[in-house]
Amino acid sequence: MKNKLKNLKNNFNKTKKYLKKSKKLLIIYMILSCLSIIFGILLPVLSAKMVIKLTSNMLYELALMSILYYILYFINNMIIFFIRKILLKIETNVSYSLRLDVASSVLKFQDSVINKIGTGKIIERMQSDTKEISSSFDDMINQITNLTESIGIFVSIFIINKLMFVYIIIKEIIYITIIKKGAKTLNEKDKDYRKISEDASSFSTELIRGQKDIKMLNSEKSFKNKLNELLTKHTKSSFDKEYVNIRYDFYYDIVFSVLECLELFLMISLIINKELDIANALVIHNYAERTKYLGYSIDYLIKQMNRFNLSCERVYELIDSPKFIKESFGNTHLDHINGDFMFDNVHFSYDKKEVLKGMTFKVNANTTVAFVGKSGVGKSTIFSLLCKMYDNYTGTIKIDGIDINELDKDSIRGNITVVSQNPYIFNLSIRDNLKLVKEDITEEEMINALKLADLYDFVKDLPNGLDTIVGEGGVNLSGGEKQRLAIARAFIQKTEIILFDEATSSLDNESQKAITNAINNLKKDYTILIIAHRLSTIKNADKIIYIEDGRNVQEGTHEKLLKVCPNYKKLYESEVIKN
Numbered sequence: 001m002k003n004k005l006k007n008l009k010n011n012f013n014k015t016k017k018y019l020k021k022s023k024k025l026l027i028i029y030m031i032l033s034c035l036s037i038i039f040g041i042l043l044p045v046l047s048a049k050m051v052i053k054l055t056s057n058m059l060y061e062l063a064l065m066s067i068l069y070y071i072l073y074f075i076n077n078m079i080i081f082f083i084r085k086i087l088l089k090i091e092t093n094v095s096y097s098l099r100l101d102v103a104s105s106v107l108k109f110q111d112s113v114i115n116k117i118g119t120g121k122i123i124e125r126m127q128s129d130t131k132e133i134s135s136s137f138d139d140m141i142n143q144i145t146n147l148t149e150s151i152g153i154f155v156s157i158f159i160i161n162k163l164m165f166v167y168i169i170i171k172e173i174i175y176i177t178i179i180k181k182g183a184k185t186l187n188e189k190d191k192d193y194r195k196i197s198e199d200a201s202s203f204s205t206e207l208i209r210g211q212k213d214i215k216m217l218n219s220e221k222s223f224k225n226k227l228n229e230l231l232t233k234h235t236k237s238s239f240d241k242e243y244v245n246i247r248y249d250f251y252y253d254i255v256f257s258v259l260e261c262l263e264l265f266l267m268i269s270l271i272i273n274k275e276l277d278i279a280n281a282l283v284i285h286n287y288a289e290r291t292k293y294l295g296y297s298i299d300y301l302i303k304q305m306n307r308f309n310l311s312c313e314r315v316y317e318l319i320d321s322p323k324f325i326k327e328s329f330g331n332t333h334l335d336h337i338n339g340d341f342m343f344d345n346v347h348f349s350y351d352k353k354e355v356l357k358g359m360t361f362k363v364n365a366n367t368t369v370a371f372v373g374k375s376g377v378g379k380s381t382i383f384s385l386l387c388k389m390y391d392n393y394t395g396t397i398k399i400d401g402i403d404i405n406e407l408d409k410d411s412i413r414g415n416i417t418v419v420s421q422n423p424y425i426f427n428l429s430i431r432d433n434l435k436l437v438k439e440d441i442t443e444e445e446m447i448n449a450l451k452l453a454d455l456y457d458f459v460k461d462l463p464n465g466l467d468t469i470v471g472e473g474g475v476n477l478s479g480g481e482k483q484r485l486a487i488a489r490a491f492i493q494k495t496e497i498i499l500f501d502e503a504t505s506s507l508d509n510e511s512q513k514a515i516t517n518a519i520n521n522l523k524k525d526y527t528i529l530i531i532a533h534r535l536s537t538i539k540n541a542d543k544i545i546y547i548e549d550g551r552n553v554q555e556g557t558h559e560k561l562l563k564v565c566p567n568y569k570k571l572y573e574s575e576v577i578k579n
Contacts, residue, residue: 008305011312014320015137018097022090029086029141032079037149039076041156043069044286052279083145087138094134098315102126105319108327110390124201125318129311136308143301150297153287160280167266168291171259178255179299182248187306189241194310196237200230252299263288328391330406337400337415339365339496339527341386346395348381355381356393357550363543365496368519368528370538372568373547379531380421383499388412417495421502423486425474430459431466433485437492445492453488455481500530535572544568 019026046069053062106122158165207223270276342362348355355378363369371379384390385397388404397404404412426433434446446466450456458481462468474482490498516537519528532538545555546568554565561568
C-alpha cells in the first residue's frame, strides 16, 4: 500500500502540470464543492423535520419547510451541474495536453525505438491511456469531495448519538475491507487486460494497414486465425476483469443487507429505551442513506487510483522514461549551409549487425553524388545517419566542417530533404500535403513544384484538383504518383541538400526521365545525393560511390568506374542487357 501511495503521489505530481490551463476552473470547483457539502449535510436534516411536521399535522410549517427544502435542493442540483461541467472541461484539457506531449515525445524517438514498441501500442497508449488518466484524475477529485461530505455527515451522527456513530463506523470498516480485497483482485486482472488489449489493438492496426499485402499474399486465413487467437484472449481477459466487479458487488450487497437490518433493529431499540427520539432517528436514517454510498465511493476511488497509476506508468514511460532513446542534438545553429559534408571512418550496427564498416567519403557543395551497390550494403543507412536518425555510431560525420553532434535539429533537418523509396503520404488533400511543408505556400509555388515533379498534368485533370483527398497513405494514388507528390514536397522545401533514396524506382520510363531532368535542373544550386539501382539514372552524376559490405570500395565518374571497378561494370552491363 505504501508503494501504491508513493506511486500515486509521483504520478499526481507529474499530472499537476497539465492542470495549469485549468487553474481557475479548479478554484471554482473547490468553492462549489464546499457549498455542495454544506447542502448535503443540511438537506437530510430538513427532510427529517418535514416528516415530523407531517406526522404532527403541522401542515403550515410543513409547507414553509418544503419550500425551503426544494429551493435548497434546486440550488444544490445547479451546483452539481456546474461541478460536472467543470470536471468535464478539466478532463478534456488534461487529455488534450497529454496527447500533445506524447506526440511530441514520440517524434523525438529514434527509429529503432518506434520499431521496437510498435505503432499500434503507441496509438493505444496515446488514445486510451491519456483518456484514462484525465478521467481517473477527475473521478478521484470527485470521490474525494464525496468522502469529505461523508466526514461531515459522520460528525453530525456523532453529535446526535454516539452508539449509532460507532455502529455505522464498524459497518463502513466491513464494507471497506470487502472493497479493498476486490480492488486488489481487479487491479491484477486489469494489468493483464491492458497488456492483452494492447497486443490485440496493435495487431488489428497492422492488419488494417497491411490489408492489401495480406490479400496479395493470400494470407487472410492465417491472419484471421491470429486475430481470433488475440481476440479470444482479449475477450476472456475482459470477462475475467468485469466478473471481479460482479462478484464483489454481490458480496457487498449481501453484507450490506444484513448490516442494514441490524442497524434498523439497533435504532428501534434506542427509541424504545428513549435514548434516541424519532426526529433524530429520521435524521440518522437519512444520513445513513448517504453514507451507504461511502463504501462504493471508496471502492471507486481505489479502482480509479489503480487505473490512474497504471495508465500513468504507460503514458509517462513514453514521455520521460530514460529506457526509450530519444534524439539528441547540439546547440550550434546554422541559418544557411553550403552543402559540404563528409563521413570519416564511420561504423554503425543495427540489431547487433554491423552495417557500415569504416565508411569514409567526402561530398562537395553543389555536386551530385550517387551511391551504388547491392541491397543491404548500407546506402540508405548513410542517409539516415546524415539526417541524425541514429546517433549510436562511431567515427565522424560533418556538415560544412562541423560535427553533426554539435548542430541543432533545424541546422540539420531544416537544410536536408529526403525523398524516400516508400514516402508516407498523409490522408489529406494534395494541397494540404504540400502545405505541411510550407504553411504560407502560394498557389503558384504549388503548381511549379508539381510541374517539376511531373505531376501537374495529373492533378489538374482530377475532379477536385489540388483539393483531392489522397486517402490513408496515399491509397488513391499509384506508386509513381505518390513518389512524385513526395518529390514535389521536397522541391517546396528548397533545402541545400536533397537526398533521393530510390525515388524513381516506382516510375515508368517516361516519368523517370522527367524526374531525372528535374534533378539535373537542380544540380547547380543544390548538393544532391542519389541512391539508385537503375544506373542509367545516375550516369551524369559528378561522382559515383560504389559500396560493398559497408565500405566505400571505389568512387569516380561513371566512365571511370566502368574502367576501374569490375563489379560496377557488371551491374551496369546486366541492366543494359535487361533493357
